[in-house]
Amino acid sequence: SLIPPYVVSEMAQRVLVQTDPWVNMIRATYSGFAGLVGGADEVRARPFDERFLPESTLGRRIATNTPRVLSEEAHVTDVFDPLGGSFAVEHVTDSLARAAWDEVRAIEAEGGLMQAMNTGSFNAKLERARSELVSRIKSKQTPIVGVSVFPLTSEAQLSGTPEDVLGVTRSPSSDGFAVLFAEDAFLEGTS
Numbered sequence: 001s002l003i004p005p006y007v008v009s010e011m012a013q014r015v016l017v018q019t020d021p022w023v024n025m026i027r028a029t030y031s032g033f034a035g036l037v038g039g040a041d042e043v044r045a046r047p048f049d050e051r052f053l054p055e056s057t058l059g060r061r062i063a064t065n066t067p068r069v070l071s072e073e074a075h076v077t078d079v080f081d082p083l084g085g086s087f088a089v090e091h092v093t094d095s096l097a098r099a100a101w102d103e104v105r106a107i108e109a110e111g112g113l114m115q116a117m118n119t120g121s122f123n124a125k126l127e128r129a130r131s132e133l134v135s136r137i138k139s140k141q142t143p144i145v146g147v148s149v150f151p152l153t154s155e156a157q158l159s160g161t162p163e164d165v166l167g168v169t170r171s172p173s174s175d176g177f178a179v180l181f182a183e184d185a186f187l188e189g190t191s
Contacts, residue, residue, distance in 0.1 A: 009035025010044040016051055017144075024048035025062060032067035037082050043067040 011031040016024050028045035035043035045066050047059025070076050083089040107116050116122035136142035 006042070007038075007040045008042045008044065009038060009040035011035075011046045013046060013050070016046060016048070018051060021049055021052060025066075028063055028066050029070070032070050033076060036067060036071055036077050043071075 009031075011028060015027050015031060017027075024046075025048045028048060032043050032045045045063040047053075047056055047063045049056045049059040053059060076082050107113055107122070110116045110119070110121060113122065133142065137144060
């Protein structure tokens with residue numbers, strides 16, 4: 001009998017933005033959601049502050065817990081088709097499937113993938129698509145929230161330690177783990 005493949009969904013590093021890194025928490029959430037509803041056996045989100053503070057305990061903790069909360073508390077994996085019936089999602093999915101099938105047929109017409117790679121047409125197509133996308137992003141024809149539109153440049157930028165950025169202090173707990181306590185100023189206006 002066949003053993004089913006073990007599927008790992010890992011968030012791409014290119015998804016992380018630099019100008020407003022706090023948005024990366026949202027990006028990790030939808031990345032984790034996509035992996036879970038896609039049926040991955042293991043879902044890995046990236047720390048929101050990975051580009052700035054590679055050893056951040058807070059970033060790693062949020063990245064680890066986000067897929068867990070989605071799976072174990074929001075139960076997104078318990079729903080047969082969590083996005084079923086959504087016109088927007090169904091429309092985009094259908095459009096992507098049709099475009100992908102057109103590309104597969106074009107590659108097959110060239111003699112298959114190996115032939116397309118050997119002639120360079122496949123790589124040229126990829127480079128052309130990449131250049132067009134970069135151009136559309138730079139000209140804001142394809143908006144990316146937090147990058148090309150609505151970047152919150154006044155937001156505190158990440159530097160130093162998470163404690164410095166968030167205005168928190170470390171307190172050792174009885175079990176040996178450090179606990180972060182927010183200062184009153186950080187919580188002001190949240191109740």
